[in-house]
Amino acid sequence: MSTADQAIRFDTVSKSFGDGRVLDRVSFDVARGSACCIMGRSGTGKSVTLKLLLGLLKPDEGRIYVNDVEIETLNSAGLVEVRKTMGFLFQYSALFDSLSVAENVAFPLRRHTRMSEAEIADSVRERLAEVGLEGELDKMPLDLSGGMRKRVGLARALALKPSILLVDEPSSGLDPITTREIDKLLMDLKASSKTTMVVVTHNVPSARRIGDQLLVLHKGHILAQGTAEELDQSKDEIVQQFMTLATDEPANASPTRSASAIGRSHKKEVEYGVQG
Ligand SMILES: Nc1ncnc2c1ncn2[C@@H]1O[C@H](COP(=O)(O)OP(=O)(O)OP(=O)(O)O)[C@@H](O)[C@H]1O
Ligand SMILES: [Mg+2]
Secondary structure (H helix, E strand, C coil), rough: CCCCCCCEEEEEEEEEEECCCCCEEEEEEEEECCEEEEEEECCCHHHHHHHHCCCCCCCCEEEEEEEEEHHCCCCHHHHHHHHCCEEECCCCCCCCCCCCCHHHHHHHHHHHHCCHHHHHHHHHHHHHHCCCCCHHHCCCCCCCCCCHHHHHHHHHHHCCCCEEEEEEECCCCCCCCHHHHHHHHHHHHHHHHHCCCECCCCHHHHHHHHCCEEEEEEEEEEEEEHHHHHHHHHCCCCHHHHHHHCCCCCCCCCCCCHHHHHHHHHHHHHHHHCCC
16 A cells, blocks of 8 residues: 555554563554544553654564654654654643743744744744633743643644644543543644644543544554444454443433443543543
C-alpha cells in the first residue's frame, strides 16, 4: 500500500524494558488528517508509543515513519526538525509553573523560531483564543483549574502549528463537561486545520467522539483496530469490556442501562485505573 496518505506508520515495532516486552511487533497507520485514539489498560505501552513516535525512545525492532520519514535514520538535527511538525501534550501536562500562561505558550516559539516579540505576542494570543483562554495571558499555571491547565498545554502544543498532534490522556482528572469541551477543541482543530491526531485515552466516550480509528493495546499487541462501530461488533471479550465503559456519563443519563451494568462499568473504571 502507498504510504503517501499516511502521516504515521508503525511497522512491526517492538519495545522492551529489561525482561518486559511492552510492544510486540505492533503495526498501525494513521491517515493524514485523521484521529487515532489509543486505548488500553494501564501499563500497556500507550505513553511508550507516543514517546517512540517523538523519537524520545528507540524501538528494539521495526520501523516508525512520520510523514514518510523513517525517524531512526535521522540525526539529532533531523529529529528536531521532525519534532517541530509534531505538537505534544504529555500525560501530566507539564507546564512551566514559574512562567505565565503566555510565556508557556511562547516557549516553543522562542526556542524554535526567529519570530519578533510582536509576532510572538500575536501568535500566543491566537493560540490561547483557540482554546478559549484569551483572557488568561498573565495568570500563573498554579492559579488555573485542571481543565484550564490542559488548555494551556494544548495551546503550547499548537504553538508551532504542528501537522501532527500527540495527546496523552487529555481528560484525566477532568470532570465530564470539561472533558467534552477538550474533546470539542480537538475535533474543531481537526476539522479546521486537518491536523493528524494520536490521542491516548482511557475515556471511551471521548474516544468515540474524537477517533476516526480506535486501537486497543493489550499485552503487547493490538487487540482491535477500527472505527467505534467496528469495535462495537467485536466478539472479543476484552474489546467488548472496553467499549461498554462509559466513564463520563452521569449514572442517570442513560435510563436504558441497568443498574448492574452501571455497577459493572464503575468497577471496570476502577480496574482500569482511571488517572487523576
Ligand atoms: N523509560 C522506561 N524505563 C523502563 N520502563 C519503562 C519506561 N517507560 C515505560 N516503561 C514501562 O513500560 C510499560 C508501559 O508504560 P506506559 O507508560 O507506556 O504505560 P501506559 O499504557 O501509558 O499506562 P498508563 O495508562 O498508566 O499511563 C510499563 O510497564 C512501564 O513501567
Ligand atoms: Mg501513559
